[in-house]
Amino acid sequence: MTREKGKYLIEGEKGKWEVVIGLEVHAQVSSNSKLFSGSSTKFGAEPNTQVSLVDSAFPGMLPVINEFCVQQAIKTGLGLNAKINSYSVFDRKNYFYADLPQGYQISQYKNPIVGEGKITLDLPNGTKTIGIERLHLEQDAGKSIHDLDPSNTYVDLNRSGVALMEIVSKPDLSSPDEVNAYIKKLRSIMRYLGTCDGNMQEGSLRADVNVSVRKEGNKELGTRCEIKNVNSIKFMQMAIIYEAQRQVELLEAGKSIDQETRLFDTKKNETRSMRSKEDAHDYRYFPDPDLLPLNLNKELIENIKKNLPELPDQKKERFINDYSLTAYEANVLVSEKEISDYFEEVVKTSDIKLAKNWIMGDLFASLNEKNISISQSPVTAKKMSQLIDSISSGVISGRTAKEVFEIMKESGEEPNKIIESKGLQQKSDPKELEKIIEKILTENNDKVEQYKSGKDKLFGFFVGQVMKISGGKANPQLVNQILKNKLKK
């Protein structure tokens, strides 16, 4: 693998290869009840307690669509700059599996609710636009549990019927890093909109990864393989790396790629063919006769558009303009809605420059260290504001603030209280400082002479001494000012 001008390439024995990746992301819609039934969608319930007669496909049961799920799909489509289709159809996708009680999944085939759109990725070497092919609504399946009994499978239908949005990208992704950026951006947009919580550990977001390779510079697409149901970004990247390498090796050996569905084995770190899908997929899609076509009027869509919250890209632009942030800084601060909300609360009252540095620096480091999210941190936005204000107003120095922060991140104590109780206030009385400085200069006369005759580095020595005597509390700016005055040649 080499990176040429930011391009991701695989180095084969006979030349360089590009990787072409398309993602089909399955995102669970945030809603109270399921797509076609009134059962709850809450994660973690006891098996089969969130299942209705409709969900378990009893004879004579019929679907009725959840209007909120439709709205969530529209919102997501708008967030992807996509066309909302005013006419869409629900189709049955027919196949047999133990966790598919109806023997078909209600999905959308030829007429999805959302058409083409795009996502802009922020990459280290610039931006890249990834095309979205479509978004459609469909039912999730239940869960088959294979490891509780040696000869039987247990079926839990809690998840059966939960609304999913399937978001299909165009094959515009070309590297594992781009896949990371894509998933993160998509997730961020949906979290901003409140349409999907993007919680990959709980299965709210999974992806099927389509991978193919082609010789560098070639415009045609090679045969692709689909790696199904990958539920973490790390695994997606590993699967892509393995699969691309596998395909390059096959092609360089003169063999061809079989278009097939594969699984990523997380223990062995490799993809393998799914042998159980014998006669390929003949899903026999046809419009579900228990439902009618979905017609969306312009007013509904306009209304939703009007009430959309600010999206990451818009917020980024605004942050750059209003807060004079760089593109990089803005990116970081809008990457999660919680972070951007935190930042904006802090800068309502506190210094912007200090805020961005403290949040992106010390705060983020503490989050990583404890593996928590910003909303779980004991350092709330209010407390962060307080800390920054105490630096701005000269109560403490920047260096002291770091000490205070160390305490705050563990205990969640208010910074003012910490400063009070530990007497960490800066010494900012010029008279007091003058006294200390006079003393030092007097005691180190020889060094003063040396400084005056050119040894500029000794300035730091004097500062150090002041700090030593003041127990680190001397106001550094004042110290500098006074020292400079006194050392004027």
Added chain:
Amino acid sequence: MADLTKKSLTEIVSLIKKKEIKSEEVTNLFIKNIENDKKLNSFITNCNEHAVKKAKKFDKNPKLDTLLPGIPIAVKDLFCTEGVKTTAGSKMLDNFIPNYESTITKNLWNEGAFLLGKLNCDEYAMGSSNETSFFGNVINPVAENTVPGGSSGGSASALAADLTPATIGTDTGGSIRQPASFTGTVGLKPTYGLCSRWGIVAFASSLDQAGPMTKTVEDCALMLEAMAGFDEKDSTSINKKKENYSKNLTNNIKGLKIGIPKEYRVDGMPKEIDKLWENGKKILKESGAEIIDISLPNTKYALPTYYIVAPAEASSNLARYDGVKYGFRSNKGTNLIEMYENTRSEGFGDEVKRRILIGTYVLSSGYYDAYYIKAQKVRQLIKNDFDESFKKVDAILTPSTPSAAFKIGEKKNDPISMYLNDIFTVPVNLAGIPAISIPAGTDNNNYPLGLQLIGKTLDEQKLLNIAFAVEKKINFKQNLNRWWEK
């Protein structure tokens, strides 16, 4: 009152409302008749105890302001009835006891009626002679060895033999109207969406409709009034105000226009049917209606269209019968796929399997456009034909069936000849419009024949009125020799 069971539903309701008879007496009389069901085999499950209990409860505190106060009613075994086995005529559901009630039956019970039993039918409603049921053939009370029609054969047979005062069936391609014609009774398929499909074992979702099967048109109006209504649990249920079909029934049809479609005169149609059709026209004219010749040019393509669309939907609707959640599960097979294959091969009968295979085929890759899409296009043409005609007429008069009841086994080995039974009824389901079959006379063997009236969407009142007028004039009387009681 031994003759009570021969009376119409309307008459029995009137007697109960006038307190001239008790529900328990009515119920016991029907139960006595049911004791002789063996040769007819119209019942799959008897609910005698339950019915008597309900009747007694009713009599203790009679609520007389309902439509069907204290009336015991047996229903086709396709309607899920809570706590009572519901088999759909299949081995697959032989042990299935639903813990929920279908909307239609719930509507009947809300009007004061109660369950008398579950009636035999073709398996999963697939058939035109009630010869595909896992629980054996149903015999037409009209003559030993004849079929009652299907798929609501048990319903029609029980009704004609006075084993239930009225009943309900389902009609996907003619399954109410054709057995009504074969047994000399009245059967109505309402407008698609008028009656809820929730809780009815689904066969073909865009065609299935529940409907009343009764002795008279008046009874039919009463039953429809009790059954029909919006159901929010069914996305294909029409949200319209309830109508008083019964109260507004009239035989005044002066000025109405009745269409006679030339395409319904098929080659080789028995002369008796033609005669009855002509008689029907005459009666309508005498009643003040105007007869207009119309054309429904795509009629002959209705049956092939139906035999693509219905199996396609059925193949998908029956995929849920996999032995996992309910019903029969084969104990052969060591893995999931084997379990599925064995369960479905053993649980389904031959006709059902045939239709599932046809349906799977016409939806499969490479054939979908040529078959399924093609059929949906022709379906649109058939619907257009009716829409065009209904600009000129209020209703259409045709024969119900191309023949009277045939002998058991006569058509079993030739699927096409069996399918042809539905040639006059199928176009109606494809267009989603209402139609009713009323007994119009008999053939040379004295077997009943029906006339069909087809109406506009949601125009049931007018349809019932026309049927009422014709019925009065025809005055069809059936005196069966009750051979099954001997």
Added chain:
Amino acid sequence: MSIDKDKIKHVSKLARISVDEKKIDDLTKDLSSIFKFIEQLNELNTDKVEPLSSILNEPLRSRKDEINDGKIRDKILENSPKKNEEFFVVPKVIE
């Protein structure tokens, strides 16, 4: 177009119905005659016709996002041929 045994075997696999070797000849005959019958539709030119999208002239009705169902595990499991207190139980799939 005629239906041959291989097509029938393929379709029966899709439908998860196993066809008895003894019965397959009769089945082939029956299905062939049925397909011949339904192919009458090819007589009609339908190039300019839109397939029927819905028999009803109504908008798709929707419901509010309320939790008003579920929590009936006993009812859901009680009809299952094989189950335990919490799950449906089926034979294993062979991967």
